Amino acid sequence: MHNTSDIHIEDLSKIEGHTNLDIGIKGDKVTSVKLRISENKRFYTQAIRGLTIDEIPSLVSRICGTCSISHMTCAIEALETALGVEPSEQTLVLRNLSMNGTILRDHAMHLYLFCLPDIIGTDSVLDFGPKDMRIVERGLAVKKAANNLATLVAGRAVHAIYPKLGGFTQAPEEAKANRLVKEMKYVRDNVFDALDLFLGSDYELECSARDVAMVNDDFNFVKGSIMTSDGQAIQDDEFQDHLHRVVLPYSQATGFEFQGKEYKVGALPRINLNEKSLHKDTRKDAAKHLKPFPSKNIYHNNLAQAIEMLHCIDNSIELLESSDFKDESPLMPKGKSGAGVGVIEAPRGTLYYELIVKDSRIHDGTLVIPTAQNQVNMERDIRKLVEEDLSRGTDRHTMEHDIEKLIRAYDPCMSCASHFLKVRWKQEQ
Amino acid sequence: MAGRAVGKRKKLRIGWFTFTCCEGCATVFVELMNDHFKEWREQIDFRHCRILKSKNDMRGMDLAIVEGAIASKDDVDKLKTIRRNAKRVMIVGSCAINGMPAALRNNFDAKKMKEIQPILRKFGHLPKVEPVVKFIKVDSQVPGCPMSDKMFLAELGGYLAEFGVKSAPGE
Ligand code: SF4
Numbered sequence: 131m132h133n134t135s136d137i138h139i140e141d142l143s144k145i146e147g148h149t150n151l152d153i154g155i156k157g158d159k160v161t162s163v164k165l166r167i168s169e170n171k172r173f174y175t176q177a178i179r180g181l182t183i184d185e186i187p188s189l190v191s192r193i194c195g196t197c198s199i200s201h202m203t204c205a206i207e208a209l210e211t212a213l214g215v216e217p218s219e220q221t222l223v224l225r226n227l228s229m230n231g232t233i234l235r236d237h238a239m240h241l242y243l244f245c246l247p248d249i250i251g252t253d254s255v256l257d258f259g260p261k262d263m264r265i266v267e268r269g270l271a272v273k274k275a276a277n278n279l280a281t282l283v284a285g286r287a288v289h290a291i292y293p294k295l296g297g298f299t300q301a302p303e304e305a306k307a308n309r310l311v312k313e314m315k316y317v318r319d320n321v322f323d324a325l326d327l328f329l330g331s332d333y334e335l336e337c338s339a340r341d342v343a344m345v346n347d348d349f350n351f352v353k354g355s356i357m358t359s360d361g362q363a364i365q366d367d368e369f370q371d372h373l374h375r376v377v378l379p380y381s382q383a384t385g386f387e388f389q390g391k392e393y394k395v396g397a398l399p400r401i402n403l404n405e406k407s408l409h410k411d412t413r414k415d416a417a418k419h420l421k422p423f424p425s426k427n428i429y430h431n432n433l434a435q436a437i438e439m440l441h442c443i444d445n446s447i448e449l450l451e452s453s454d455f456k457d458e459s460p461l462m463p464k465g466k467s468g469a470g471v472g473v474i475e476a477p478r479g480t481l482y483y484e485l486i487v488k489d490s491r492i493h494d495g496t497l498v499i500p501t502a503q504n505q506v507n508m509e510r511d512i513r514k515l516v517e518e519d520l521s522r523g524t525d526r527h528t529m530e531h532d533i534e535k536l537i538r539a540y541d542p543c544m545s546c547a548s549h550f551l552k553v554r555w556k557q558e559q
Numbered sequence: 560m561a562g563r564a565v566g567k568r569k570k571l572r573i574g575w576f577t578f579t580c581c582e583g584c585a586t587v588f589v590e591l592m593n594d595h596f597k598e599w600r601e602q603i604d605f606r607h608c609r610i611l612k613s614k615n616d617m618r619g620m621d622l623a624i625v626e627g628a629i630a631s632k633d634d635v636d637k638l639k640t641i642r643r644n645a646k647r648v649m650i651v652g653s654c655a656i657n658g659m660p661a662a663l664r665n666n667f668d669a670k671k672m673k674e675i676q677p678i679l680r681k682f683g684h685l686p687k688v689e690p691v692v693k694f695i696k697v698d699s700q701v702p703g704c705p706m707s708d709k710m711f712l713a714e715l716g717g718y719l720a721e722f723g724v725k726s727a728p729g730e
Pocket residue numbers: 192195580581582583584585626627651652653654655659660661703704705706
C-alpha cells in the first residue's frame with residue numbers, strides 16, 4: 131500500500147493568504163486534520179480599541195485587500211446601529227452597488243484565476259492554450275467591469291474612499307454610470323462560460339453541515355435576516371448566543387460553531403436559502419444552472435459563485451438605470467455612545483461586527499469572519515475526502531491535489547481569518 | 560514548461576512575495592492583469608507567484624516584488640533567501656516600505672501588549688513589526704496603500720527595459 135504516511139501540505143497556492151495542513155493517518159483512517167493558518171496576526175481586535183469612530187472604517191478595510199469594502203461596510207453598519215444613524219435610501223443603494231462590485235470582482239478572481247486551472251487540468255492560467263485563454267480574457271473583462279463599478283461608487287476597489295459613517299462623500303456621475311451600464315451589458319454574456327464550466331464539473335463531495343446565510347427579497351448583500359437551513363432565524367444582536375468560538379491551538383485563527391455544531395457560510399448557503407430572490411433575469415437565463423440547488427455538494431459553491439456574478443450584473447444594471455443620484459452629505463451620529471451590530475454578506479459568507487462605542491471612541495469590538503466560520507467544517511470535509519481517497523487507494527500526489535481543490539472550492543481567505551497552505555501527513559503507528 | 564521564453568524572446572523572471580499584510584497590493588496587481596495579462600504572458604516568466612500557480616521556484620529571479628511588513632523570524636529568513644535569489648528587489652505598498660498599517664501592534668499600550676504576548680511568543684513573532692529595509696537592501700519602491708498602479712507599471716516597465724525585454728507596443 132502506498133497510503134501509509136501522513137500528509138503535510140505547505141503554503142497552499144491559488145487562495146488568499148497563507149495556510150498549512152497537517153493530516154494524521156493510521157491505516158485507512160484519518161486521525162487528525164489541522165488546518166494551521168500561518169498568516170501572522172495583525173491584532174485588529176486590539177488595535178481598534180481606543181480609536182475614534184471616524185478612524186475605524188478605513189482601518190478595518192486593511193484587514194483584507196480583496197474584500198476590503200465588506201469590512202468597511204459592516205463596520206459602518208455597526209457604528210450606525212450603535213449611534214442611531216438611519217442611512218438614506220440613496221446610501222443603501224450605493225452600499226448595494228459597492229458590495230455588488232466587490233462580490234463580482236472577488237468571485238471573478240477566484241473562479242477564473244484560482245479554480246479554472248483545476249477544471250482545465252493545468253497548474254496555472256499561465257499554462258493555458260489559446261482556447262482556454264479566451265475564457266480567461268473574457269473573465270478578466272468581467273473583473274474589470276466589477277472594478278470599474280466599485281471605483282465609480284466607492285472611489286477605489288481596494289480600500290475605498292467615499293464610504294463613511296452616515297453615507298457616501300460623493301455620488302456617482304451620471305455619464306459614468308451610463309457608461310458602466312453599457313459595460314455591464316457587454317460583459318454579461320461572458321459569465322456564461324463560467325456558469326457552463328462549473329455546471330459541467332463532476333466533482334462531488336456531500337457536505338451535510340447546515341447552511342447559514344442572509345435572506346431577503348432582492349438578494350442584496352447588506353440587509354436581511356440571518357437564516358439557517360433548518361429554519362431558524364437569528365436576530366442581529368443575538369448572534370453571539372448562537373455562534374461559539376472554537377480555539378484551535380495550532381492555528382493563528384479561531385474557528386466557530388453554530389449551537390455546538392459546524393456550519394457553512396458563503397455563496398452555496400446563500401443560493402440554497404435565498405435562490406428565489408435572485409434577479410429575475412438571472413433566474414431566467416441561468417435556469418438550468420440553478421437546477422442543482424438546494425445542493426449539499428460543496429463544489430457547487432463555485433457554481434453558486436458564478437450565479438451570483440450574473441446576479442450582481444443584473445442587479446447593478448437595474449439599480450443604475452433606475453437611480454437618479456444626487457449629492458448628499460453623510461449624516462451625523464445622534465449619540466456618542468452605544469453598542470451596535472453590523473451583519474453583511476461578504477464574498478465568502480456572513481460577516482459580523484459588534485462595536486461598543488463610548489464617547490465616540492471604540493471601547494470594545496468583536497469581529498466574526500466568514501473563513502473562521504467555515505474552518506471547522508472545512509477540516510471535517512477534508513477528513514471525509516481523504517478517507518474516501520484512502521479506501522479507493524488513490525495515490526498521494528492525486529490525493530494532495532484533491533485536497534487543494536476542495537479547499538479552493540471553499541474559497542477561504544486567510545488574510546481575513548488571520549491569513550493560507552502547508553499539508554503535513556503525520557503517520558501514527 | 561510554463562514560463563519558458565516563447566521562441567527566442569527573453570522574459571523577465573519575476574517573483575511575487577507576500578509577508579504580513581492584507582494582500583491589497585497583490586489585489587491591485589491582479590486588477591492590473593485585466594488590461595495587461597496578454598502582454599505580461601509574453602514578457603514575464605512568473606517564477607514564483609503563489610496566487611497564480613502551485614509549482615513555484617525562486618531561483619534565478621531578475622526581479623522580486625515584495626509586499627507586506629516583516630513580523631516574525633520566519634519572515635526574516637524568507638526575505639533574506641529572496642534577496643539572495645533576485646538580482647533586483649522592489650517593495651510595494653506602505654506595509655513593506657514603513658511597516659504600517661500592518662505594524663499596528665508597535666504602538667500598543669502595556670495592557671494590549673500583555674494580551675497579545677502569548678501569541679507573539681508561541682508563533683515566533685519579532686518584538687516589533689519592521690519594514691523590509693531593516694533587513695535587506697532594496698532597489699526601488701512603489702508607495703501607497705494600496706500601491707499606486709501607475710507607478711507600479713512605470714517601475715515594471717523600467718525593469719523590462721533594464722533586462723532587455725522588449726515590450727511589444729500596440730499589443
Ligand atoms: S500597503 Fe495597504 S494595501 Fe498594501 S498590503 Fe499593506 S495594508 Fe494592504
